[in-house]
Amino acid sequence: MPKAKKSGISTLVIKRLPRYYRFIGELIKQGVVRSSSGELAAKMSLTASQIRQDLNCFGGFGQQGYGYNLIELRTEIGKILGIDKGYKTVLFGAGNLGKAIASHMNFGEYGCDLVGIFDSDLRKENEKVADLSVMSIDKMEDFFAQVHPQVAILCIPKASAQELADKLVSLGIKAFWNFSHYDLKMSHSDIIVENVHLGDSIMTLAYGLTNLNAHSDDESSDDA
Amino acid sequence: MPKAKKSGISTLVIKRLPRYYRFIGELIKQGVVRSSSGELAAKMSLTASQIRQDLNCFGGFGQQGYGYNLIELRTEIGKILGIDKGYKTVLFGAGNLGKAIASHMNFGEYGCDLVGIFDSDLRKENEKVADLSVMSIDKMEDFFAQVHPQVAILCIPKASAQELADKLVSLGIKAFWNFSHYDLKMSHSDIIVENVHLGDSIMTLAYGLTNLNAHSDDESSDDA
């Protein structure tokens, strides 16, 4: 098994990996044993070329004349992602969104393990969310010293996001899943940040609708 | 005011628009009146060229030797996105995530207006979420006939997503914000779909951590 070239992979490729993982998982659930890049491409609205190129960034998982064994392929992609690692994860901010993230996501399926929830509001202390008791933020340092979590989910207001993130880095956090409506900027380049802006996402719908209406040139909705 | 070439804009450009809108909004809040593509680029970790190229897809909003008036620029981007349109929006699925989306998002800021929440579970009927009463799904057709919503948010299990979406298209829905863990496929090409996969997003963190650990070649975590 040749050690695959794991560095210098384009982020576009990396962002497609979870989607491959998902689709292959669905096919396996349906009882499909093997598939070809062409078949997968049709199902996923990609090209066969792209799928082969993407996978070959990490290794040769297929077999000429046969295609890909799906269970094997899924296992390999899972390894690449680190789906079995169970990275210890803590969540900050037990508001509407924080609670929903905590209880709605199956962290185990995504390589993470939610081990703590913190909130700065003392009135939320000991409240139960997703089988965990919300902790006051002043318990944070003791907890980190014992548990050593590596991933932090930020569901807090943007005003406090950067300050908390910097502090968390000093306590050993290596990756941020950031819902705080603020683009985190990290000085250490090896800190991983995934900024999620749900507002940006829904705005693209508005753009699409606005643009669709503008298609017919003599629309009355042309409010210029 | 020349009618800008609104079609054939790359989706990469479109996806950056909300981010421009956000950053410019922040600067305005801080009292900044004008800025240049160079300044904006530094703040947003982009290049000045890219910002000028992106904006010039829609029109010339700047002034040579001066830069961009931020209030004007924000207004223009807002128009392009349709931030003032208030597209009528309905949400399906009043579970953890649905409730959080309904109460956490300021839809007005994103060009949408949440006007209804539906759930198939009769026990949730009349429950209050974000100032709205959850409606039973069998009230849907009457509601649509009266209100004519254009945007649907799907916070439902993947098993029922495609079927519901097809039905909603027949009732006049033009855009989907889809959290159902399933990639919607629409036959009409003018239906807008934004599939949100939070699982995919957090998996890229796991990838990053797994890859970071693999950097030093003789790490003990090499579980091959």
Next chain:
DNA sequence: TAGATTGTTAATCGATTAACAATC
């Protein structure tokens, strides 16, 4: 063996960056 489909190299396409003339 013949057929299928990969892994991989080469060609194309599109997006980003650089350069610069236009102009405020």
Next chain:
DNA sequence: TAGATTGTTAATCGATTAACAATC
């Protein structure tokens, strides 16, 4: 006018697609 910065064209870079020899 001189300085700054845009809008826009040209050059570069990277990603996708096509092609095909290798091989199961």
